[in-house]
Amino acid sequence: MRGKIAIIGYGALGQQMHDFLAGLGSAEFVFFDDILFSKKKCAPAFPFDDYSSERFKEHFFYVGLGYHHLKEKLRILDHLLDMGREVHSYAHPSSFVSPRSDLGKGSFIYPM
Numbered sequence: 001m002r003g004k005i006a007i008i009g010y011g012a013l014g015q016q017m018h019d020f021l022a023g024l025g026s027a028e029f030v031f032f033d034d035i036l037f038s039k040k041k042c043a044p045a046f047p048f049d050d051y052s053s054e055r056f057k058e059h060f061f062y063v064g065l066g067y068h069h070l071k072e073k074l075r076i077l078d079h080l081l082d083m084g085r086e087v088h089s090y091a092h093p094s095s096f097v098s099p100r101s102d103l104g105k106g107s108f109i110y111p112m
Contacts, residue, residue, distance in 0.1 A: 006059035008032045008051050008076060014064025017108060020092060021062070030059065051076070052083060060086045063106055077106045 005021055007014050010033035018029060029044075036045040051061070061080050065073040080087050089107035091097045097109060 004028045004030070004056075004059040006030050006032065006051060006056055006061045007064050008048070008061065009064035009069075010036045010045070011064065011066070013066045016110075017062050017064045017090075020090065020110075030056065052079065057083075057085065060088050062088060062090070062108065073106075081105065 005027045007017055007029065010031045021027065031045045032048050032051045033045060034048045037047050063073050063076050077087060087105040089103040089105060091103065091109035092111040094111040095109045
C-alpha cells in the first residue's frame with residue numbers, strides 16, 4: 001500500500017493495524033493518540049483530536065479503537081465521512097471474505 005495513512009488510536013489494535021498495513025509496501029504513517037504524542041515515542045504522532053485538521057485531508061484513515069470504545073469509533077467514522085475523508089477497509093490476504101459480502105468503510109479483517 002502506498003500513500004499517506006492515518007491511524008487514529010495507537011493502543012494494541014492501532015499498533016496491529018500499523019504492522020499489517022506497513023507490510024503491504026511503502027507508506028507514510030501519522031498517528032493520532034494523546035499518550036503516544038505526549039511520550040514522543042513515535043514520530044509523527046499528533047494529539048487525538050487533530051485528525052480533523054485540514055493538513056491531513058489527503059490521508060487514508062483507519063480507526064484503531066477496539067470494542068471498548070465502539071461508540072467513540074462510530075462517532076469518529078461518521079465525522080471522517082462527513083468531512084469527506086478517505087476511510088478505508090482492509091481484509092488480510094489469509095482471511096476469507098465471501099464475494100457476496102460488503103465490507104463497510106472502516107472494516108478491518110484480521111488473519112485467520
